[in-house]
Structure formats: C-alpha cells, structure tokens
Amino acid sequence: MTPQEMVRQEARLIILRALAGEPDGRLNSSLLQSTLEAFGLTRSREWVHEELAWLADVAAIAVQDIASVRVASLTDKGREHVERRRVIEGIKRPSFGG
Numbered sequence: 401m402t403p404q405e406m407v408r409q410e411a412r413l414i415i416l417r418a419l420a421g422e423p424d425g426r427l428n429s430s431l432l433q434s435t436l437e438a439f440g441l442t443r444s445r446e447w448v449h450e451e452l453a454w455l456a457d458v459a460a461i462a463v464q465d466i467a468s469v470r471v472a473s474l475t476d477k478g479r480e481h482v483e484r485r486r487v488i489e490g491i492k493r494p495s496f497g498g
Contacts, residue, residue, distance in 0.1 A: 411441050
C-alpha cells in the first residue's frame with residue numbers, strides 16, 4: 401500500500417467517526433475538512449469531496465449537495481464499520497475501544 405493510500409484510508413475512517421459522533425450522523429464538507437485538519441490532514445475541499453464521493457460509492461455515507469458544500473450522512477453500513485461489526489475495504493479498520 402502506498403503512503404497516499406494509507407492517508408486516504410485514515411481520512412475515510414476519521415470522516416466516518418466524525419459522522420458517528422453527531423446526534424443525527426450528519427456534517428457538511430467544510431466541517432469535515434476542519435476535522436481532518438485537526439488530525440494533521442490538511443487537504444483541499446476538492447480532495448475532501450473526492451473522499452466523500454468514494455465513501456458514497458461504497459455506501460458508507462449518503463451525500464447531498466447544498467450550495468457549495470456537501471452534507472454527508474452516515475449510513476448503517478458506515479456505522480457498522482466504525483463499530484467493528486463490518487469491514488469495508490479501503491477504509492482503515494478502527495482500533496478496539498477507539
């Protein structure tokens with residue numbers, strides 16, 4: 401696995417965890433970009449949108465475009481990955497208890 405792919409897999413898990421931490425399981429792309437930056441992953445909005453599209457393609461999230469941002473909603477499949485009840489290839493596996 402390349403370093404770039406490792407970063408993408410880590411970012412995908414961070415996104416899913418952030419969504420899982422919200423009462424309604426939703427956040428917009430701007431807030432998700434800030435969340436990634438807090439974890440040391442400074443990336444463009446376009447890059448974040450690409451990762452959201454990838455997560456939507458594997459049905460881990462649903463995405464709705466609203467003006468210049470995208471709103472991501474965690475799906476059951478995405479929540480199951482965060483809770484270690486399912487493995488979605490291409491997303492880092494969560495550690496136990498974390």
